[in-house]
Amino acid sequence: MREFLGACPRSAANMSDRLRVPPNHPNSARDSSFSIVHSLHHRGEGVLVCSDHFISGKMPLDRDSSEFVPSISPRKRRIKKPQRNADFVPSVSRRDKKNKQCKTNGAPNKRKKLASHNPEATNNSSTTLLAGEDIEFEWPDLVDLSIQHRQLQDAYTELQAEVDALSARNARLKEDFHRVLPRFSYASVKGDDEQLLFLTGVRTPVFDWLVAQVADKIEVLPELTSRNHLTMVLMKLKLGLCDVDLAYRFGIRESSVTRMCQTWLPALAATLKPIVAWPSTQTVSTSRPGFFTGKFRRCRCIVDCPEFVVARIGEDKDKHESTVKYFASVTPAGAVSFLSSGYSSLTPERRIIKESGFVRLLDPQDDIMANRQIPIRDELASLQAALHIPDPNNGKQTQKGASGKRLCQVWTHVKKVIGWWKEFNMLQKVIQEPYADLLDEVLIVCAVLTNVNVSLAPKGGDQP
Incomplete structure (x- = not known):
């Protein structure tokens, strides 16, 4: 065995x-x-x-x-394999088949x-x-494999964290793109003066001039350009749109609209306030309409005391409406030449006129026009000046021909120029907070926009 x-x-x-x-x-x-x-x-x-x-x-x-x-x-x-011929073909058994x-x-x-x-x-x-x-x-080096495995795990963790961060950033950018992408902008009305005038109250040359005056002095949001900022503020004044409406139009938050207006309105008022200036007698005479003849040829300005309704939140957290009164004067050509600060509606107009310093700007023998009785006659008497109130009804009844027609023209023009602020819808509504505290600045900006536009007064003997 x-x-x-x-x-x-x-x-x-x-x-x-x-x-x-x-x-x-x-x-x-x-x-x-x-x-x-x-x-x-x-x-x-x-x-x-x-x-x-x-x-x-x-x-x-x-x-x-x-x-x-x-x-x-x-x-x-070592087993030595037998050498086979090149033509040798091994047989295939039935099991292999x-x-x-x-x-x-x-x-x-x-x-x-x-x-x-x-x-x-x-x-x-x-x-x-x-x-x-x-x-x-041959067994591999386990230490090297362990180190390599740990390095690959660390690299995978870093790459996964980077992918997660990039995915989150991509989602955030998409959201910001759809949210910040303005549905409306200055580019929407660029080149269309009529549409720009309707939305902002100014034409393209005036708009470009305003941008050049204040663009470098006011901080702008990164989401919008300076032209979009100015467009939004002017639309707020001209159309009287609420902040929610403007936020939807420009694709930003409501709080951003409020913050922008609170920043731009004081800056605009401080920059543009010198444009509301008292003109000389020669300047007024040169720009005075042709139908200011006769007893109206020495008209220096047209005065009025406009009132605006504001709503403030009191200590009881309820809204209380009140009236703010101003004293303003407009040249016969339609430019705002004087604007006082705001006073309470209970303040007498005589006190407002006296404290505003308007009388000190007048020259002797100047004529003042108004559409109603204003307690300023005593102050004008010391300057040998006069207050004229054109009465259209008496003019139609007592005066005929050219004199009656001229009186009607003057009366129509007076009503038009003293209503300059009515071109801005924001001033015709109840002004809410926080814009109630910015009413002085709002009026200054509106007055400047009135002055830089084409004169309201017709030239020569044309009717207004």
Whole structure:
């Protein structure tokens, strides 16, 4: 009987002749191998141990030699593959054909799978593998792999955080784009003077001049240009639009509209206030309409006391409406020449005129016109000036011909010039907070816009 250490025939009847698994410890493995050889020798049978289990290739005769006990794993032997001719075609067995057909059809090769798990199935193969045969495998450096894995994880975390940040920024930019993108802007009316005049009360040359005067002096929001800022403020004055409406038109928040107007109106008033100036007598005479003849030829200005309603929040947090009164004068040509500060409606007009300093601007023998009685006659008497109130009804009844027609022209013109502020819808409504506290600045800006526009007065003998 021929037996090999580490491999024995599958048909061995005695269980002790089958594969013995040695222990892991080197000394124990050596003792176990020696006992196996010793037991085989004492059985009295012919025992042969494969020479591959000895380092030198054969069993030494010296019992005390370290190579006397065969090794568990056989030494490696190089198998020289036979050289085949180039025209050699290996034959394909029936089993290989069947396995190939099963792979093509997608069916699993059960026989091969069972044979791979059953070590006894390899007994019929042409090559016998010894149990415990060493397989060369180079283990990678686990430390380097761990470091590389950790670096990749850190890089992935950083990239994921960067992707999340960019995604959030992209979503925020899209939201800001749709929110900030103005639905209306100066570009919508650029080049259309009539539409710009309707929305802002000024034409393109005046608008460009205003931008040049105040653009560098006022801070603007990054969402809008300085032209859009000015367009919004002028639309607030001209059309009387609420802040919510303007916010929707220009694509910004309501609070931004309020803050812009609170910033721009005082700055505009401070910059443009010198335009509301008292003209000289010669300037008034040159620009006076042609129908100001006769007793109206020395008319210096037309005066009025306009009143505006404001709403303020009181201590009880309820809105209370009140009236603010002003004293204003307009030249016969239609330019605002004087504007006082605001007073309470309970303040007498005589006191307003006296405290405003209007009388000190008059020259002797100047004529003042008004559409109603104003308590200023005593102050004018000391300057040998007079107050004229053209009465259209008396003019139509008592005066005929050219004199009556001229009186009607003057009366119509007076009503028109004293209503200059009525061109701005904001002043015709109840002025809410916070614009109630900016009413002085609002009136100054409206007066400047009136002065820089084309004169209200007709030239020569044309009718107003």
